[in-house]
Amino acid sequence: MNLHAARLHALGSLHNYFATPKQAIQLTTTSSHTSQLNFAIMRYSRFFAPTLRDDPADAEVISHKLLLRAGFIRRVTSGVYDFLPMGLRVLRKIEGIVREEMARAGAQELLLPMVQPSELWKKSGRWEKYGNELLRFKDRHAHESCLGPTHEEVICDLVSRELRSYKQLPMNLYQIQSKFRDEVRPRFGLMRGREFIMKDAYSFHADEESLQAEYENMFATYQRIFTRLGLKFRAVEADTGSIGGSQSHEFHVLAESGEDLIAYCSHCDYAANVEKGISTRDIPSLDDAALNVIETPNVTSVEDVASFLNINTSQLLKTLIYQVTGGEFDGQTVAACVYGDDTLQEIKLARALNANAIELADDQALSSLGSSKGFVGPQGLRCKIIMDESLRDAVGMVAGANKIDSHVSGLSIHRDVPQAGFSDLREVRLNDGCAHCKEGHIKHARGIEVGQVFALGQQYTKPLEVLFQDKNGKRATATMGCYGIGVSRLVAAVIEQCNDENGMIWPLSLAPFQVVIITMGKSETAMAASEKMYQDMSAAGIEVLWDDRKERPGVKFKDAELMGLPIHVVLGDRGLEADAIEIRQRAGSKQEVSMANVIATVQAILAGTS
RNA sequence: CGGGGCGUAGCGCAGCCUGGUAGCGCAUCUGGUUUGGGACCAGAGGGUCGGGUGUUCGAAUCACCCCGCCCCGACCA
Missing domain, CATH: 1.20.5 (Single alpha-helices involved in coiled-coils or other helix-helix interfaces)
Incomplete structure (x- = not known):
């Protein structure tokens, strides 16, 4: 044959x-x-799971290294990966849990296209706004299209054409599908890919209360999902980013390798992404004084000015000039101020200005404002000035004099910068006071963002005309929420939390196989007993891989551990003769049972009763 | 996009400075000895040295350009 x-x-x-x-x-x-x-038969000898002994040189974080070494994924190009059978099995397990919980929550699964026409994105205004992350292209008819980074436009288009009555609402539709975002810097394997798999859900409502109820429903569903995945996670208040909307929470898996910084209160349950978090700071009490120009030759940075004048950095006003793109101040420069010992949170500033993007202005822009790099101050600047809330009543401050080698002292915001606007601009700092309970202080943790929920309101339903007839027979615009989970990112996130020096450690609910039968040696009895064990376990509904390779024991143990398979059943002549079969758990324990009790023991472990 | 680094066999690397047509470990294939924690011996296969141009009698090596990848930053569901 x-x-x-x-x-x-x-x-x-x-x-x-x-x-x-x-x-x-x-x-x-x-x-x-x-x-x-x-x-x-899932024979390892025939299974496509190429493992590596060495860490690939281009992998940095543990999940990326292990996924490559264990033969779960391979890189195709930057931020784009193949899922090999092992990796796919885990992905499917995660999807399964997500599907079960979404179904329980009352959402319905559908599948939307990845290729989307520019028209819909122009309607929502995001064709211009989304930036280079949106991969645009033309088809053979020169028709502009894009690869879907998210699906608000498409779902609104669909629903707008089918929605008639308030009686159809609320509804929650979701899909699990590949997304493409042309990230500036893809990294860390599945953690930040350009092509990745996401569960995205969209809910439509007749009113705000209904949206609130669904937001809470999804919030609770996410908590259940991440709990079932065995993750240590935290829900935090979040910025709404390019998706937009009024309210948002992110779900973060706590891990050192996380790209996001989370601020949380030591006392109450307040937690937020630093992009959004708020806190209280000590306001220095300074005496009001007359504005006075002082010579500060070659002294430019906050630290240098403070030490030159022998004052605290909190007495200084830090003024940063930004070039704005989009929104009310499109094309203009804007000055933003915080206390000298604070950091300006640029996402907050962009949000306060309703800008698409902001960028620190260059020296030329500074001089055209009549100022000079290193000596910028707000007084007399001919541009929009926005200050952090904490500066509202500040007096006696030191700021740049907008003149080379000069600063001013005695700056009073009310008196000297009356036109200033105020907004929350400062980044929360470690040990700041908690703005919510007023008792605790701010602590930091690193997180991997694996889910986010948004209350969108009518941001998309209005431009895309998702309309229905309400109870009174009047035309109304639907209200919307959206809810994402980074499914492929979760594969990496779980590994970040569950690994040791020998490799991955999959929880039973996510393991690519629950059991691996490790046949020792190649005696006919061991092989025959293994094959029978494989058959019996499969018949009992256990997911099992049979390592039938003609390899030495050490190789098989190493691979089983690297791949993190939870239960290892060791079948060799020695154990068979003594009728003492070794069952090891990847998480640590091991025991010996008689051949007749192997399956019952494995089932007990799987049921969590052992 | 700014800064740094890298690209030589499937993986990890040496060779480059000082030009002479490629090597090591692991993996793979064949034979043998092994077999409860990544075996050993013998043999074999596999590389247009990321690509192009130039310098040169001769380029993995020197120069220039391009491409790709990784890290830090900027940016970002």
Whole structure:
């Protein structure tokens, strides 16, 4: 039989397997372990899971290293990966849990296209606003399209065409699908890919209360999902970013390698992304004084000015000039001020200005404002000036004099910068006071963002005209929420939390296989006992991989541990003769049981009763 | 986009400075000895040295350009 014919034959068996499992089991029991292609038995010797002994040189974080080493993924190009069978199995497990919980929450699954026409994005205004992350292209008819980074436009288009009555609302539709975002800097393997798999849900409502209820429903659903995935996580208040809307929470898996910084209160349950978090700071009490110009030759940075004048950095006013793109101040420069010992949070500033993007202005822009780099102050600047709330009543401050080698002292915001606007601009600092409970102080943690929920309101439903007839027979615009989970990112996030020096450690709910049978040696008895064990376990509904390779024991143990398979059943002549079969758990423990008790023991472990 | 680094066999690397047509470990294949924690011996296969141009009798090596990848920053569901 040539290879092609063998494949057809094997596929025939596979077909039978799906049609009648029992029959397939009979088919496989008749086959010996010398058969060339047997798709029904998960034999490691035939399984596509190429493991590596060394860490690949271009992997930095542990999840990326382990995913590559264990043969779960391979890189195709920057930020784009193949999922090999092992990786796909984990991905499917995660998807399964997400699907179960979304179904429980009352959401319905559908599938939207990845290729989207520019028209919809122009309607929502994001064709211009979304930036370079949106991969745009033209088809053969020169029609502009993009790869979907998210699906608000498409879902609104669909729903707008089918929604008639308030009686159809609320509804929550979701999909699990590939997204493409042309990230500036993809990194860390599955953690920040350009193409990635996301569960995105969109809910539509007749009113705000209904949206609030669904927001809470999804919030609770996310908590259940991440709990079932065995993760240590935290829900935090979040900026709404390019998705927009009025309210948002992010769900973060706590991990050192996380790209996000989370601020949380030591006392109450307040937690927020630093992009959004608020806190209280000590306001220095300074005496009001007259404005006075002082010579500060070559002294430019906050630290240098403070030490030159022998004052605290909190007495200084830090003024930063930004070039704004989009919004009311499009194309203009804007000055932003915080206390000298604070950091300006640029996302907050962009948000306060309703800008698409902000960028620190260059020296030229400074001089055209009549100022000079290193000596910028707000007084007399001919541009929009926005200050952090904490500066509202500040007096006696030191600021740049907008003149080389000069600063001013005695600056009073009310008196000297009366036109200033105020907004929350400062980044929360470690040990700041908690603005919510007023008792605790701010602490920091690193997180991997794996989910986010948004109350969008009518931001998309208005421009895309998602309309319905309300109770009174009047036309109304639907209210919307959206809810995302980074499914492929979760694969990495779980590994970041669950690993040791030998490799991954999958929780039972996510493991690519629950059990691996490790056959020691190649004696006929060990092979036959292993194959029978494989059959019996499969029949008992256990997901099992049989390591039938002609490898030495150490190699098999190392690979099983690297791949993090939870239960290892070791079958060798020694154990078989003594009727003491070793069962090891990847998480640590091991025991020996008689052959007759192996399956019951494994089932007890799987049921969590052992 | 700014800064730094890298690109030589499937993986990890040496060779480059000082030009002479490629090497090591692991992996793979064959044979043998092994077999409860990444074995050993013998043999073999596999590389247009990221690509192009130039300098040169001769380029992995020197010069220039391009491409790709990684890290830090900027940016970002």
